[in-house]
Amino acid sequence: MFSTGTTYFLILVIVYILLVWGALIPFRAGLLYNGTVYCMAIGGYVAGFLSKNFDLPFIVCVLAAILVGLILGFIPALGFARTNGIVTAISSMALIFILESVIRNLDFLGGSTGMTGIHKENHLLLWAVILLIIFGVFLYRLNNSRIGRAWEAIQTDPQMAQSLGVNTFWMTVAALTLSSVFSATAGAVYAFNMRVLYPGTFSFTFLLNIMTMLFVGGRYTQWGAIISCPLLWSISVFMPTSIQKLSNYIYAVILILILMLRPEGIVTRRMTNKVKNFFTAKLSRRRQGAKA
């Protein structure tokens, strides 16, 4: 349907959207979690390993990646749920360095030279879109559920949330674990898209890309990612080479300006409420019209 370049671009955008959602869920519980890249590397390497050595189909690899990501995200989450604020942000960043060092030392994962020979999946874009829709609907339902409201309470004031009967510890663990599921899925799709994985890819720069997309798009709603990911990623793909060289500058400058001037990001909670009101108001007017 699309040319190879466009398909590649679209799949990477979907990967980024999933990752930003992965960073958004802990943020709803008031935590800045930098472990998304860690879980993404886990998902990518699990999917790649299964596809390369056991020749399993795409969806089995994704499910396995989700399972392993869930388990390996759950264990550090038990620790991070005890911390808050800057401490979580920094100590989860350390996870990235630990995992990178571990992958470099494991020969069956390709070590420093990288993992090659991941099988080609012909309908990857279709699969990616299906996964995006499933996760998007799931996240939307979750945001408006009991758990989502509990997270929002924790974000506003942890002590108030506790006094209202929210179990902050397990809610935070749940947020971090769900975040790792999103990131592991993104990693699996990424592995099948690139078909070669280097430990150096999952690094600090990658984390900054995700953070930029999260903060520029708006970190209180899930819709910000859908706008900011294509916008920012196209800077480093479609622009002429002379500008591409400056893409890191552009990312950093956009991030700094947004943080200084528009704290909630492009898509704010107010904006989504307005859109919601616009549609619901129209609907109710129509209903009234039908009655009359």
Place this chain on the structure above:
Amino acid sequence: MESFIAQLINGLSTGGIYALIVLGMNLLMLVRNIVHHSFSHICVLNMCIGWLAFGYTQNVLLAFLAMFACGVLVTVATEPLFRPLSKRGADLETIVLAMGVGIIITEIIAQLFNNGQMMTFSDEMRVLNVGFSFGTVTFSLANIVALVACIVVAVFLVWYLFKTANGRAMRAMAQNLRVAKMLGVPFGKTGVLGFGIAGLLSACIGIICIMCLGYANAEMGDTFATKAVILMLFAGQGDIKGGILSSILMGVVEAMALAYLPGRWTEAIFYGFIMIVIIIKPNGLFAKKAAN
């Protein structure tokens, strides 16, 4: 035994450099309640400016002066970026903003200085890098200078913070910004002063790094930054004595691990150990009272 003592001195000097960076970040933590993740990037930028200035003038003193000027100017220039965030009390966002600043500085070093190649400093700039032998143990004078400088700077900082009016103002702002403002502490002036002192400190760190290491490249900023931020949390935010002790301790541990453990796992052990300590004691190893 000789190699052990040499490694010990080496580790102590590395720890001294870490301690200086942690001191600078602790100072900024007190002034504006921010985690200035890009502080060590500024130190590396200072080294590069020194390299450039020495290339033009062939005069060591002028090069050092240029480093001091650059350090103060760049550090103070970052203050307006953090101001709206610290007024808003958004401490989580400051670390992301600082990461953005760090990326910009890293890109500047990688693209503008020496075409991204590693910069090596001549012996004239490494004035104090004189071999020194004590019995059968030989070591460089610069290592001792790093350790001594760390202690001198720490004593000076403690004196400044606890005995002068400006230092008291900084501590007041660290405790409670609103009350401090109400009592007439000038928000802007005190902050700029703190950033200026941190800038001087960053130039000192640059000079000591030139003497001890003798090279500079773009990746150094990231490595130092992550280690320094993690060490700062390890000791407890804003804790000056704890920061120095833990930095020197970890410098020694790192040197010993590099020398005596199989080298491949050093990084994983270093970060893993610190992460576990941070998770068990979220307020830092030297925290006296638990936060409520």
